[in-house]
Amino acid sequence: MKLILLGTSGSAGMPQIGGPDGRGDWGKTDPSEPRNRRTRASAVFQTTENKYILIDTAPELRLQLTACGIxxxxxxxxxxxHADHVSGMDDIRILNRLMGGAMPAYATADVWEELKHRFGYVFRPITGSFYSRPVLRDHTIIAGQEIEIEGVVVKTMGQDHGFSRTLGLRTGNMAYCIDLVRMDDAQKAALQGLDLLVIDCFSMSKDHPTHAGLPTVLNWVEELRPARTVLTHMGPEMDYATLRAALPPGVEPGYDGMVLEVAG
Ligand SMILES: [Zn+2]
Structure with a gap:
């Protein structure tokens, strides 16, 4: 199994719009380090049978898939x-054309309710065979449920994202936990024995109201002891080389296009 990080930034992307010359605000990061250029957080599970399971549709979805050779x-x-996780929705129509059908999609009931309000047109079946717009086939899941997708068992877990809830995902001994600020005991129990943990880490010091900061993440690593931890959803304080030098063994910053492989 592989986990491919399509995008590793916070909701504004890196660099953010602005900066002294209008060519981007790099925050505390080094503009000359290519791994500090980040698109919005998204990832793909690639199964041993070469099936691709996409997690979220970031605004840069087309650029991400083509850059990563998916x-x-x-x-x-x-x-x-949240917009940084769904705004690439319209690129799904090209994926519909490639698969010749509606895209099987999995989410909790509250997510479907919201997406049906904002993107009602993607839930209507298409007449004819040409996908002029995206079409999803929605499957409702409950946080904590184990689902089988493309021959792979994915364990879902409910997460605390400050003012809302999100889904964490585990398959085999790898987990992808995006957009969370606190972790309850049920989630900690579900994250035992990991070879790989990809985890939300927005800031260097204190937690953001909806995202974990580095001290919180390092406490989780200490407690859960995954063999390897990779940080994602990084904000403008998170400089690649600074993190690389400062993080303890087994913990590293992610970057767009990073391919992570776990046996089994
Ligand atoms: Zn979010």
Missing amino acids: PRIDALIYTHT
Whole structure:
């Protein structure tokens, strides 16, 4: 199994719009380090049978898939409905054309309710065979449920994202936990024995109201002891080289296009 990080930034992307010359605000990061250029957080599970399960549709979805050499998508999971995780929705129509059908998509009932309000047109079946717009086939799941997608068992877990809830995902001994600020005992129990943890880490010091900061993440690592931890959803304080030098063994910053492989 592989986990491919399509995008590793916070909700504004890196660099953010602005900066002294209008060519981007790099925050505390080094503009000359290519790994500090980040698109919005999204990832793909690539199965041993070369099936591709997409997690969220970031605004840069087309750029991300083409940059990472991902030729198609077989199924989709939404973690939650914040704009940085859903705004690439319209690129799904090209994926529909490639698969010749509606995209199987998995999310909780509250996510579907919100997406049906904002993107009602993607839930209507298409007449004819040409996908002029995206079409999803929605499957409702409950946080904590185990689902089988494309021959792979994915364990979902409810997460505390400050003012809302999100889904964390585990398959085998790898987990992808995006957009969370606190972790309850049920989630900690579900994250035992990991070879790989990809985890939300927005800031260097204190927690953001909806995202964990580095001290909180390092406490989780201490407690859960995953073999390898990779940080994602990084904000403008998170400089690649600074993190690389400062993080303890087994913990590293992610970057767009990073391919993570776990046996089994
Ligand atoms: Zn969010």
